[in-house]
Amino acid sequence: MAASVSAKVPSRVQSNWSRRLSYVQDAALVCVSALFFYVHARHVIESHSVTNVFFAVEQGLLVGMFLMRRRSENTSTRPADWVVATIGGWLPLALRPHETGGSAELIGAGISMIGLTCVIVSFATLGKSFGVVAANRGLKVGGPYQFIRHPIYFSHATTMTGFVVANFWSYNVAILAIVTTFQVLRIAAEERVLVATSDYASYKERVRWRLVPGLY
Structure with a gap:
């Protein structure tokens, strides 16, 4: 009986630790996001440029989905996974307006608009099963x-x-390179958790590509 009780303690401790850290992360993300939106809103007002509105809206949707997400008991407690998720998920908020000028702005705005449309479609499918740290919130x-x-x-x-x-x-190019690297690591961590806690392995057999068909 004693052995049975002690075996459950680490799981309970890990669950409590993960839940508390998640609430701290929520609070920190709200503060960082508020600063991000202030910087970009001020830039739009001062420069009268709406080039970066699509990116700002996307970040707002990401934060909103994160705060409304379904909580999971199968969240990774590996410190490395939390570091990877934090950098990959939050560092884009460090991007800063610095208009290139000319056709580059129109091209960039067009690409961002396509990305925002894809985000909305993906969110509509995912629902509340969204998070930052690797976890199983439903396949x-x-x-x-x-x-x-x-x-x-x-x-x-x-x-x-x-x-x-x-x-x-x-500066922005460096942020993009760092975020991309950590997002790849984040995908690996997420898939490790999903394979261990769901039938994700069979899903991987049906859908071969992670991000770009034919490439990765």
Whole structure:
């Protein structure tokens, strides 16, 4: 009996730790996002440019979905997964307006608009099964998930690429490169959890590509 009780303690402790850290993350994300929207809203007002509105709207949707997400008991407690998710999920908020000028702004805005449209479609399919840290919130296989396994990451990368094209600057390019690297690591962590806690392995056999068909 004693052995049975002690065996359950680590799981309960991990669950409580994960839940508390999740609430801290929620509060921090609200503060960071508020600063992000202030910077971009002020830029739109001062420059009268709406080039970056699509990216700002996408980030707002991401934050809203994150705060309304379904809580999961199968959230990874690996510190490395939390670091990867934090950098991959939050660092895009560090991107700053720096208009390139000319046709690059129109091209970038067009790419961001496509990315935002894909984000909305993906969110409509995913519902509240959205999160930052690797977790099992239910397996989705419909909509864009029939073609690639991580359509939201693809959509986010598209919107962010559009922003960088319209705001081409070494600082923004570096942020894009770092975020892309950590998003790939984030995908690996997420799939590790899903394979261990669902029938994700069979889903992987049906949908081969993670982000870009024929490439990755």
